[in-house]
Each structure stands twice: as C-alpha cells, then as structure tokens.
Amino acid sequence: MQELTIAQIQEKLITTTELTEEEHQQLINDSRIGVRKALQKWEARRSHLKKLVEKYHQMNDFENELKMEGARKIAGIDEAGRGPLAGPVVAASVILQPDAMIPGLNDSKQLSAGKREYLYNRICESALSFGVGIVSAAEIDQINIYQAAKKAMVKAVDQMEIKPDHLLIDAMELPLKIPQKSLIKGDARSNSIAAASILAKVTRDRLMCALDQKYPGYGFAVHKGYGTKAHLEAIEQLGTCPEHRLTFAPLKS
Structure with missing residues (x-):
C-alpha cells in the first residue's frame, strides 16, 4: 500500500475489518506517522470487535442448550420501564435467526442511546419474528407494576407472527403454555433476551419522546419518566398528567 496516500489508507482501514498478511506487513513497515496511527486505531477496533464476537458466542449458550433439546424457535423476552414515575x-x-451475528448485544441499560438505536435496527433485520407489548400508566395503577410487566410480556408474545416453542425470560415466569426458562440478569447472559431488552427500551424511549410533545414541560424526552430532580420539580409546578403513575411514591403521597 506504499503507493496510497495516508488519507486513502485511513479510509481503507475505516471500511475494512480484515487485511491480508501482505497488506498488514506493508502497513507495519510504512514509516509514515499517519499510517502508523491509523493502523493502531484499526488494530484496537479489530481487537474490540473480536471480543464482542466472542461474547456473542458465549451469550448463545442457553439458546444452544435448548436447541440440543429440540427447541427451534426460542424467544427472548424482557421489559423496560418498571421504575419510572410516568409512561x-x-x-x-x-x-433471532439461527445464523444471526450481532456483536455488541447486551443489557440495554449498559449501552448508549446511539448504540441502542443501531442495534435496534440490526435486531429488526436479523429477527425471525418479534413482538412488542405495551401496558399504560393507568393500568399499571390498577394492577400494579409487576402484573403490568407480566401482561406486557404476554402481549409481546401474542404479537409475534411466528409463535415460539420455548421462552427465555428475564427474571419472570409467564402464564403461557409454552416451555420457558427464567434467567436472573438474563439480558446480560442471553442474546435473545438482550435483543428483547433493546427493542423494549428503544420503543419505550420513542414513546416518551412523543409524550413530551403531548405533555410539554415535564421533560419526558430527557428523563423518560424517571424520578429525576427536574421531573419532580416539574410535577410541583404543573401537577401530574394522565401519564403519571399515581400509585408510585412520591406521587402516591
């Protein structure tokens, strides 16, 4: 690659994850500082990607065990929004497709908003089927948040075009006649549950941004309904709106 300019080499390294041995050696031997820095960045990025791929394979352990037992359509299930005061x-x-490869899947709370959005699109492209279930703040007040989260999960399964033959659920058991396994912190241990965690989180965040337009002044687009200082101050000034969970402290008092 000696005949390439530094800018051309930088562009090539940004768009590729593999180099031939000859190309790699040429870059190592290149005396230009700009090339050496570009190669260092490429090697760091490639090392990071390798770790993400290894983690992805590790997080397929539960799915692989179920496949060995005969399951073929394994659904991961998770929810977002148990703790907020609103929404x-x-x-x-x-x-997920059996051959899906989505490096970076993890508990949605461990990811940046930008990373979640990127993975949301990858998951939608790579899913054999997915469904989303939503339970309103008013119903949460009626049946409590635990039952509401469970109901949202059942709704999500009902929305799927392809029905699963086994469920992997993050710390919950559902009243469904489908074999299921509950995993504590499953969103950090199973790719299927992590994918569900991201879909649920991104969907809810988008809903809260829409509610910010409907009920301006509370800052829903920023804090997504959680009990931040700014949110509590807004409630003091404006009172509650129909999206607030009146059975949650401190609103209950």
Missing part, C-alpha cells in the same frame, strides 16, 4: 411499561419478545 407505560413496554415488553418485547424476539426470535
């Missing part, structure tokens, strides 16, 4: 609770159910 719905949202659940998602996802069956």
Whole structure:
C-alpha cells in the first residue's frame, strides 16, 4: 500500500475489518506517522470487535442448550420501564435467526442511546419474528407494576407472527403454555433476551419522546419518566398528567 496516500489508507482501514498478511506487513513497515496511527486505531477496533464476537458466542449458550433439546424457535423476552414515575411499561419478545451475528448485544441499560438505536435496527433485520407489548400508566395503577410487566410480556408474545416453542425470560415466569426458562440478569447472559431488552427500551424511549410533545414541560424526552430532580420539580409546578403513575411514591403521597 506504499503507493496510497495516508488519507486513502485511513479510509481503507475505516471500511475494512480484515487485511491480508501482505497488506498488514506493508502497513507495519510504512514509516509514515499517519499510517502508523491509523493502523493502531484499526488494530484496537479489530481487537474490540473480536471480543464482542466472542461474547456473542458465549451469550448463545442457553439458546444452544435448548436447541440440543429440540427447541427451534426460542424467544427472548424482557421489559423496560418498571421504575419510572410516568409512561407505560413496554415488553418485547424476539426470535433471532439461527445464523444471526450481532456483536455488541447486551443489557440495554449498559449501552448508549446511539448504540441502542443501531442495534435496534440490526435486531429488526436479523429477527425471525418479534413482538412488542405495551401496558399504560393507568393500568399499571390498577394492577400494579409487576402484573403490568407480566401482561406486557404476554402481549409481546401474542404479537409475534411466528409463535415460539420455548421462552427465555428475564427474571419472570409467564402464564403461557409454552416451555420457558427464567434467567436472573438474563439480558446480560442471553442474546435473545438482550435483543428483547433493546427493542423494549428503544420503543419505550420513542414513546416518551412523543409524550413530551403531548405533555410539554415535564421533560419526558430527557428523563423518560424517571424520578429525576427536574421531573419532580416539574410535577410541583404543573401537577401530574394522565401519564403519571399515581400509585408510585412520591406521587402516591
């Protein structure tokens, strides 16, 4: 690659994850500082990607065990929005394609908003089927948040075009006649549950941004309904709106 300019080499390294041994050696031997820095960045990025791929394979352990037992359509299920003072609770159910490879899947709370949005699109493209279930703040007040989260999960399964033959659920058991396994912190241990965690979180965040337009002044687009100082101050000034969960402290008092 000696005949290439530094800018051309930088562009090539940004758009590729593999180099031939000859190309790699040429870059190592290149005396230009700009090339050496570009190669260092490429090697760091490639090392990071390798770790993400290894983690992805590790997080397929539960799915692989179930496949060995005969399951073929394994859905991961998770929810978002148990803790906020406002807005719905949202659940998602996802069956990933058997050959899907989505490095970076993890508990949605461990990811930046930008990374979640990127992975949301990858999951939608790579899913064999997925469904989303939503339970409103008013219903949360009626049946409590635990039952509401469970209802949202059941709704998510019902929304799937392809019905699963096994469920992997993040710390919950559902009243469904489908074999299921509950995993504590499953969104950090199973790719299917992690995918559901991301779909649920992104869907809910988008809903809260829409509610910010409907009920201006509360800052829903920023804090997504959680009990931040700014949110509590807004409630003091404006009172509650129909999206607030009146059975949640401190609103209950």
